[in-house]
Amino acid sequence: MSPVTRPELRNALRRAAVRATQAPSVHNTQPWRFILCGDGLEIHADWTRQLRVLDPRGRQLMLSCGCALFNARAALAGSGFGAAIERFPDPARPDLVARIVIAEGRQPEDGLADLDPAIETRRTNRREFSDEVVPEDVIDVLIDAANREAAEAFSIVRPEHRLAAARLSQEADQIENVDPAYRAELRAWTSDDPRREDGVPAFAVPYVDAGSEDDLPIRDFDTRGMGWLPTRTHSSLNQCLLLLGALDESRMAWLRTGEALERVLLETTRRGYAASPLTQVVEVARTNELLRQELSLTMRPHVLLRVGRAPRTEPTRRRRLVDVLIEDVRTDAPGFDGR
Secondary structure (H helix, E strand, O other): OOOOOHHHHHHHHHHHHHHHOOOOOHHHOOOEEEEEEOOEEEEEEOHHHOOOOOOOOOHHHHHHHHHHHHHHHHHHHHOOOOEEEEEOOOOOOOOEEEEEEEOOOOOOOOOOHHHHHHHHOOOEOOOOOOOOOOOHHHHHHHHHHHHHOOOEEEEOOOHHHHHHHHHHHHHHHHHHHOOHHHHHHHHHOEEOOOOOOOOEEHHHOEOOOOOOOOOOOOOOOOOOOOOOEOOOOOOOOOOEEEEEEEOOOOHHHHHHHHHHHHHHHHHHHHOOOEEEEOOHHHHOHHHHHHHHHHOOOOOEEEEEEEEEOOOOOOOOOOOOHHHHEEEOOOOOOOOOOOO
16 A cells, blocks of 8 residues: 555545534534545534623534544545544644644544545534334434533433423523513524524525424524525424433533534434534523433533434535635644634
C-alpha cells in the first residue's frame, strides 16, 4: 500500500469539515467554526450564535458541536482514515471544543464508516409519524449507539412513564411559550426567506393551530402563521420515545451527549426511520427535575427523541463553507484564539 500524501490528508480533513457542517443544531444556529491546520481539524464553538433565552448555559450549543464532531469522525472513517480525538485540549482556548488529528496507520473507528453515507440524508423530521411500531432490535441498536459514545439512553416504555413525559412536555411547552423573550428569540431564528442560510425554514415546520392533536408538543416554530407542513403531526405518547443524557452536567458531558445523539440519529436514518427532538421538557429546570424523579433516572436528561416512520422532508440550508472554515492558520501565532 502506497503512503498517504499530504494532499490526500488535507482533502480528507476538508471533507470532514464539510460533513460536520451538515450536523443538526439547536434552531439550526450552526454554532461552530472549523480550522484546518497541519494534519488536524479543530472544532470551535461560536458563542455569538448562542440562544441566550432558551440556552443560557450553552448546553444545547455544546450538544450541537458534539453532533458536528461526530460527523467529522464518521467522515474520516468513511475516507478510510483513523484519527485521534482530543476534547477540550487547551484550557487557554476555551472555545476549542475538539481537535481531530489523522493518525497514519491507525484503523478507522469501528462502525463509523457505515454511518458516513447517512449524513447526507439525515433530517430533523416534524411531519406526521405513522403508527408503525419500531422493533425492539432497532431500539436496542439505538441504545447501544448512545452507550458507545459514553452517553446514557433510556427507552420510555412503561405507561406511567409515557404519561409523565407527555404531561411534563406540555407543561414545559406552556412555560416557554408565555415568555415574550422566548417567542422573540424563536421568531429571530425562523424564516420564510429561501436565501437564508441558517435558522429554521418555514417549509420544515407544521402550520400551528388547535388541530395538531399532539400528546408531546412539537415546538411551535410557526410564530408568523407561515408553516408549510400540515398541522397534524401526531406526536403521540405511544410512539418510540428515547431519552439521552449523561451522569453529570458539564461541557464535556454535553459534548459527548451530542456525539451520542448524532450517532443515534445516523443509525436511525440508516435503517429508514425518522427522528424528531422534543426538548422542551429538558430545557425547563422544573420539568427536567420532575422527569428525572418520575422516571427514577440516575442520568441528567439532555434530549428527548421520538423515532418512527415519516414522509421525507427537505434539507435545511447551511452556511457557506468560507464563512465557517479557516485553512492554513498558524495556531501558535501571537494573539490567535481561534475566533
